[in-house]
Amino acid sequence: MNFGLMDRVSGGFFRYGVMWSIKWHSVVAGFVFLTNPLVSELRLTPVSIEAFLASPETESVLEFELEGSSPPQSLQYRIREYDGSERYRSSVAVEDGRISVTLDPRPGYREVYFPLTNQIFGTGEAAGVSGARDLFFGIDAGLSWLAEEDIREALIANLSRGGIGMVRERLDWRALNPRRGNWNWHARETWFHPYPGGYERARMTYGQYDIKVVDPIFHVPDWMRRSQNPFAFPTDLGAMAEGMRTIGSQWSSYHGGIEAWNRPDLDFGRYLPADQYVPLVKAARAGFEQGGVNTPLGGGGFAALNRPYLDLAARNGLLDHVDYVSFRFSGDPVWMEDLVAGIRSWLEDFGYDAMPVWITESGASMAGLEGRPEGQIERVRAMRYVMNAVEAKATGVKGHFPSIYSQPGVSTPHTSMTDEFGVPLRSLIAYFQAVQALSHRTYAGDLNLSPGMLKRVRAFAREGQDTLIVLYNGHPAWTQSVRMPFPVTRARGIDGRELRVTEGRSVTVSDGLIYVWASAADVESFLDNDTRAAALFSQASGRMPERPPVSQIVLQPTPGFGENAFASQVGYFLAAGSNRFLLPVRIHNLGANPVELELEAREASRPGDAVSLGRNRVVVPANSHRDLSFEFSVARLRPTEGTAVVEVVQVADGPTVSPLAVNVLTQGALEEVAGRYEYTQPLVLRDMERRAVLSTTEGVDGATLLVTRDGYLRISAGFSEAGTSALSLDLPIPRNVNWSGVEAVALRIRFERPGLAELGIRTEYGTVHSAVNRMIKRDGEWGVFVFPLDTDHFQGLHGMTGRQADLMRNGLQPLERISLEFIHLDENRSGNVVEIGDVMLLGGRRSSVN
Numbered sequence: 001m002n003f004g005l006m007d008r009v010s011g012g013f014f015r016y017g018v019m020w021s022i023k024w025h026s027v028v029a030g031f032v033f034l035t036n037p038l039v040s041e042l043r044l045t046p047v048s049i050e051a052f053l054a055s056p057e058t059e060s061v062l063e064f065e066l067e068g069s070s071p072p073q074s075l076q077y078r079i080r081e082y083d084g085s086e087r088y089r090s091s092v093a094v095e096d097g098r099i100s101v102t103l104d105p106r107p108g109y110r111e112v113y114f115p116l117t118n119q120i121f122g123t124g125e126a127a128g129v130s131g132a133r134d135l136f137f138g139i140d141a142g143l144s145w146l147a148e149e150d151i152r153e154a155l156i157a158n159l160s161r162g163g164i165g166m167v168r169e170r171l172d173w174r175a176l177n178p179r180r181g182n183w184n185w186h187a188r189e190t191w192f193h194p195y196p197g198g199y200e201r202a203r204m205t206y207g208q209y210d211i212k213v214v215d216p217i218f219h220v221p222d223w224m225r226r227s228q229n230p231f232a233f234p235t236d237l238g239a240m241a242e243g244m245r246t247i248g249s250q251w252s253s254y255h256g257g258i259e260a261w262n263r264p265d266l267d268f269g270r271y272l273p274a275d276q277y278v279p280l281v282k283a284a285r286a287g288f289e290q291g292g293v294n295t296p297l298g299g300g301g302f303a304a305l306n307r308p309y310l311d312l313a314a315r316n317g318l319l320d321h322v323d324y325v326s327f328r329f330s331g332d333p334v335w336m337e338d339l340v341a342g343i344r345s346w347l348e349d350f351g352y353d354a355m356p357v358w359i360t361e362s363g364a365s366m367a368g369l370e371g372r373p374e375g376q377i378e379r380v381r382a383m384r385y386v387m388n389a390v391e392a393k394a395t396g397v398k399g400h401f402p403s404i405y406s407q408p409g410v411s412t413p414h415t416s417m418t419d420e421f422g423v424p425l426r427s428l429i430a431y432f433q434a435v436q437a438l439s440h441r442t443y444a445g446d447l448n449l450s451p452g453m454l455k456r457v458r459a460f461a462r463e464g465q466d467t468l469i470v471l472y473n474g475h476p477a478w479t480q481s482v483r484m485p486f487p488v489t490r491a492r493g494i495d496g497r498e499l500r501v502t503e504g505r506s507v508t509v510s511d512g513l514i515y516v517w518a519s520a521a522d523v524e525s526f527l528d529n530d531t532r533a534a535a536l537f538s539q540a541s542g543r544m545p546e547r548p549p550v551s552q553i554v555l556q557p558t559p560g561f562g563e564n565a566f567a568s569q570v571g572y573f574l575a576a577g578s579n580r581f582l583l584p585v586r587i588h589n590l591g592a593n594p595v596e597l598e599l600e601a602r603e604a605s606r607p608g609d610a611v612s613l614g615r616n617r618v619v620v621p622a623n624s625h626r627d628l629s630f631e632f633s634v635a636r637l638r639p640t641e642g643t644a645v646v647e648v649v650q651v652a653d654g655p656t657v658s659p660l661a662v663n664v665l666t667q668g669a670l671e672e673v674a675g676r677y678e679y680t681q682p683l684v685l686r687d688m689e690r691r692a693v694l695s696t697t698e699g700v701d702g703a704t705l706l707v708t709r710d711g712y713l714r715i716s717a718g719f720s721e722a723g724t725s726a727l728s729l730d731l732p733i734p735r736n737v738n739w740s741g742v743e744a745v746a747l748r749i750r751f752e753r754p755g756l757a758e759l760g761i762r763t764e765y766g767t768v769h770s771a772v773n774r775m776i777k778r779d780g781e782w783g784v785f786v787f788p789l790d791t792d793h794f795q796g797l798h799g800m801t802g803r804q805a806d807l808m809r810n811g812l813q814p815l816e817r818i819s820l821e822f823i824h825l826d827e828n829r830s831g832n833v834v835e836i837g838d839v840m841l842l843g844g845r846r847s848s849v850n
Helices: 003-009 018-035 149-161 199-208 237-250 274-291 307-315 333-349 375-394 426-438 520-524 532-540 670-674 685-689 802-809
Strands: 043-046 060-067 074-080 086-093 098-103 110-114 119-125 138-140 166-168 212-218 255-260 297-302 324-330 357-363 399-403 442-446 456-461 467-472 481-483 490-492 506-508 513-518 553-557 565-568 571-574 580-589 595-603 611-620 624-633 643-650 660-665 677-683 693-696 700-707 713-719 726-732 742-751 755-763 766-769 775-777 783-788 817-824 831-845
Touching (some): 074 098, 098 110, 149 199, 199 212, 237 255, 237 274, 237 624, 274 553, 297 307, 324 333, 375 426, 375 467, 375 532, 442 532, 467 520, 553 595, 580 595, 580 643, 580 660, 595 624, 611 624, 670 783, 677 685, 700 726, 755 831
Parallel strands (some): 138 399, 212 255, 357 399
Antiparallel strands (some): 043 060, 060 098, 456 467, 467 513, 490 513, 553 580, 565 571, 677 831, 700 713, 713 831, 742 783, 742 831, 755 775, 755 817
16 A cells, blocks of 8 residues: 555545545445444434543543434443453433433543444543643644534633643634735634634634644735745745734734744645745744744744755755744654654754754544544554653653644544544543643653563653653553562553552553653662753753844745746756756845845855855845846856755845755756766666556546556556645566665656656555655656655655665665655646656765766
8 A cells, every 4th residue: 555645545634635535534434334233323422522521530421412213211331441341331311312421530541332323432531730731732733624613612621621731723824814904813714624713713712721822824815926826835025024923913812833834845835945935934034023023933844854855944044033943743653753863963953953843743643544443543543642742752842732633523533632523532531641741841861671672661850759750662452561670659551540550560561651650769770861862852952042133135036937947845957958047036125124235146065165156236125025037057056966056145235134045956867867876777667567556546537557669657647636636656676676785766757747756665664755855847858866765865754764764775674666656736737647767776876976
């Protein structure tokens, strides 16, 4: 199965096709409901979802309405524990179409199962946090577009009772500000769902429950973009600055942060390079400065640790203009440390070692499930949600937001922490227990315990309290006894239920993750605080450098460079045969006074050795913009492995101007690219085609695969919508390939119309997709693209990290196949043709070859 493709099909709310995903899942769930012989026409609906979160030492009274004809006089139910085992059975009388089930007070998750309706409802304790809430613990809620007003307040109340102090929402600027100067603060959400209630009402409700809101802002209205610009980012940065100032001022009392955009390195950035993203961040910062808005400004919501993209963002001044950077994460929690280490390495390279890092989408969805997930799957998800938080806190991450809180009315709870009614699943109760256990605690080190099956043993301290120890083995159904080297004061399961401690020291790691408390004095001598996590935590605790003064001048490369170049995620490719490069730049003056600037374009591929490519003078009136262009011979560029860096900088006295940097990508012939490597092995496409597999998503029609007379692989398909429809081609790798030393895959591809190519590599873990080098072609000419197989290029896009790439490079994990995904990007065409001319494995890169 191609998981990159499945991410688009069944994990739609993360990337594309949300309405289709919801409707399809609902249809399937309805079919299962109607065809299940155990299910009658009767259906239970909770009266109040708040009742399913009990206060400590208070019995739970769960009320339901019973809908359907011929209701029975009584209804049987079963009470199950966290592990799914049955505790007892009973029945309850049906009175006036209602039933009421009472549960004794007890910490931990329990569920009520009704055999007649085949429905399960989870319940648990919400002990909350004493004193101020720990704002590390957030949640990706998105209730502005996922919940109607009649249930939204109850969902928010439950978050507050669980100790959550910050939520991540969504803000579609198109609904909020449809016309210049027209602000509709009570707008209905138009991005995914037309739910009533309004943005402002939702934020006011959060405020009533003492919860701060983090708003990613994206999808700006059309009037902020030029009509000929098909891309996502605004070209009217004056309006962007004014709008950010207005939004920030309007909701300053509710906001805990504002993120400038979401996933700019992927679909919401239209796969454009970072030089087109960063100018809008600069405009947002200028708007905050003008309006005195003190809300933290975040950069990114990045989908992956994509170093080429992030490096270009930093060269364009991203880190000079944000208060924190945010990322997504999904996958095995032990990989969180790798991700944070990679982020810290990037920040350190650009002088911002201690920049706060937030994980604003921490996923644990299980793709492909329908209806309520089976108990074992639920336990895996709960374990991942909680351990992601543990790892984030241990490595110095400042904010953690599991995704996603609730999708009431949608029968796909595998993508949320509640069921279709908003009633808690195991993952929500487990996360609330993590909030209670870990709030205001500091990572103190690891413990090295036997047996070695434990993947992590993290210790967290709080002054004047016992030390908390988190034991993690990653197997929720695997019972494993661990004897602690010191007395244990208490132990709890992942859901907060009390666990038995044998002989005062031995506990069973029954949920994949449990909590143990012990005296701080007893634990201290066993702590190992010389760990990688400790180094990352220390780095995050350092002092931030002073931010440069905010400039009211923003340089923006103009989207659509003409016929001689086209944009990709990593830079601008020259069309075949082009010998000159045109760099158009829009200079935005966001200030109240006119400015005169002298700007220079320079080739800066080699640090400390820049070469001038020309200068321009321009006068920009107040609150206005001017356009100019730099044009130069491609022969003046000095690319390193096909990439040249061009900067536009201020060279005369005047206001401070943050530089603009772009990557110019010069395409060489396949022979030239292969010449950079000691080892090359071409693969025979005709042989690979015999066992190739072509898959498509919804919206792709008539896809065909054939081998041309020239020996090329030719794929043709119709696409109903640009940017969402995709097809995937799996190419088997010959068994005689020697993988030791293979460092990259080179492809020679051409698109008839604009399209994106993404490389995946198939291993025993599934298909891992490259986090970078998503190449866009549109000129109908052949292009040679190199996809490196290294740590920086395969980082966690679909839950995998660079560790697997390292294994592959060392020959320990051979590839089974290459997986190529193609996404149609032409807004005005209904079909596309892709041809693959060559596939070549490369190894032994010659470092001296540029």
